[in-house]
Amino acid sequence: MKTLDRILKSINTIPAFPATGNKVAQLLTKPDYSVNEVAGVIKFDPSITANILKMANSAYFGPRHKISNINDAVVYLGQQNLLRAIQTAGVSKYYKKGAPGYFDKVTDLWEHSVAVALMSQIISKKVTGHEDTTLYTAALLHDVGKIIMGEFVRDSLVKISALVSTQNVSFLEAEESVIGINHAELGGKIAAYWKFPTEIIEAISFHHRPDLLEKEEKMMPWMVYIADQACLMLGFGGGVDGLSYRAVSQVLKKFNLRMKDLEMSMVLLSDDLNHAKEIISII
Amino acid sequence: MSDLIVGISDIKVSNNAGDVIITYALGSCIGIVVFDPIAKVGGMLHYMLPESSLDQNKARENPEMFADTGIPLLFKSCYKLGADKKRMVVKAAGGASILDDTNFFRIGQKNIMAMRKIFWKNNVMIDKEDIGLNYNRTVRLEISTGKVFVRTSGGEMKEL
Numbered sequence: 001m002k003t004l005d006r007i008l009k010s011i012n013t014i015p016a017f018p019a020t021g022n023k024v025a026q027l028l029t030k031p032d033y034s035v036n037e038v039a040g041v042i043k044f045d046p047s048i049t050a051n052i053l054k055m056a057n058s059a060y061f062g063p064r065h066k067i068s069n070i071n072d073a074v075v076y077l078g079q080q081n082l083l084r085a086i087q088t089a090g091v092s093k094y095y096k097k098g099a100p101g102y103f104d105k106v107t108d109l110w111e112h113s114v115a116v117a118l119m120s121q122i123i124s125k126k127v128t129g130h131e132d133t134t135l136y137t138a139a140l141l142h143d144v145g146k147i148i149m150g151e152f153v154r155d156s157l158v159k160i161s162a163l164v165s166t167q168n169v170s171f172l173e174a175e176e177s178v179i180g181i182n183h184a185e186l187g188g189k190i191a192a193y194w195k196f197p198t199e200i201i202e203a204i205s206f207h208h209r210p211d212l213l214e215k216e217e218k219m220m221p222w223m224v225y226i227a228d229q230a231c232l233m234l235g236f237g238g239g240v241d242g243l244s245y246r247a248v249s250q251v252l253k254k255f256n257l258r259m260k261d262l263e264m265s266m267v268l269l270s271d272d273l274n275h276a277k278e279i280i281s282i283i
Numbered sequence: 284m285s286d287l288i289v290g291i292s293d294i295k296v297s298n299n300a301g302d303v304i305i306t307y308a309l310g311s312c313i314g315i316v317v318f319d320p321i322a323k324v325g326g327m328l329h330y331m332l333p334e335s336s337l338d339q340n341k342a343r344e345n346p347e348m349f350a351d352t353g354i355p356l357l358f359k360s361c362y363k364l365g366a367d368k369k370r371m372v373v374k375a376a377g378g379a380s381i382l383d384d385t386n387f388f389r390i391g392q393k394n395i396m397a398m399r400k401i402f403w404k405n406n407v408m409i410d411k412e413d414i415g416l417n418y419n420r421t422v423r424l425e426i427s428t429g430k431v432f433v434r435t436s437g438g439e440m441k442e443l
Binding site: 233236 | 291292307308309310311312331332337338341348379380381382383388389390391417418419435436
């Protein structure tokens with residue numbers, strides 16, 4: 001079987017994405033939802049329940065009293081944070097084995113993903129004035145393609161690295177030319193298999209090249225792009241691909257950001273990450 | 284004998300011959316390593332951004348975050364352990380950039396320029412450096428020998 005076919009086939013071996021997030025999101029749209037109903041849906045998944053309690057008690061969400069049951073967590077976190085916590089808890093299990101081939105340490109991919117998700121919210125607040133749960137999920141999942149691509153990258157690393165170092169080719173382009181697909185596009189296919197909305201699928205597929213997505217007005221791929229680049233620069237979860245990705249220089253202008261804004265976002269991110277240790281530790 | 288890990292925006296110094304000081308995953312950030320071979324005192328700074336004027340409150344709270352507040356602090360911390368400026372060997376690694384990095388996201392280059400400016404003003408020579416390009420670096424300093432090693436992601440440890 002050709003490599004590309006093997007890769008595409010292995011998407012079907014990934015377990016289905018936990019439905020808890022979608023179910024809770026649907027409940028929250030009803031004007032008369034009850035805390036008990038929401039807690040009931042969450043409790044159905046014990047691993048998500050345990051992780052939400054851990055996260056709700058983290059310094060990042062900063063509770064004054066210990067939160068010991070899901071009902072309290074639902075009330076304390078509020079809608080936005082609750083959805084983010086559920087998605088984080090749901091995504092974490094796919095990152096447990098890391099992405100050998102890209103990273104030395106098994107936790108590197110997860111740490112990078114959480115950092116990009118937190119950074120996406122800092123950027124979103126700066127640009128639009130508010131946080132965005134859908135963007136958070138897209139950012140958390142932007143590199144999900146690497147969980148499958150890892151072993152193929154490892155097998156072809158000599159060829160890929162040679163292209164990157166001698167031909168002025170980005171890591172993404174080298175993946176595509178050597179393996180037949182890149183990790184962003186593959187990630188988009190995984191998100192589609194999980195039935196995520198188009199917005200999230202596109203943000204994942206185009207997270208290194210938002211300029212190639214024809215629907216120029218879409219903000220999400222650009223936000224994930226800039227959050228990812230900032231984290232790569234900071235060394236949060238840099239792997240064999242390092243910083244070998246193309247600069248898409250329109251991004252700062254598009255969001256009317258100055259260099260100083262980007263630097264300030266990095267300062268804010270380092271504070272968030274100090275408080276997010278429990279979130280990172282859930283895998 | 285222990286491994287001292289330098290986090291982002293962090294400094295570690297030591298005069299204990301058994302210690303190894305390490306920082307992981309320098310992207311655009313820069314790791315500055317100093318060592319006094321006579322006093323056997325060494326230290327490492329991992330700074331994130333060039334200038335403390337960006338956020339002076341932050342700089343007071345965490346001077347290791349910026350080149351202009353972190354580098355002086357690194358030297359002072361080593362003096363406290365008996366190091367002498369005249370004898371200190373200075374090495375630097377990091378400051379990587381993403382591709383085609385001509386006019387935006389220049390944090391790697393800005394970090395390199397900030398370091399050069401500070402050392403030049405203070406008459407300090409950089410003895411060895413491995414900076415720029417577009418890969419991550421891990422840096423190790425052995426206090427027993429003063430040797431510095433740099434590893435690029437996926438590559439091998441090489442002496443700097």
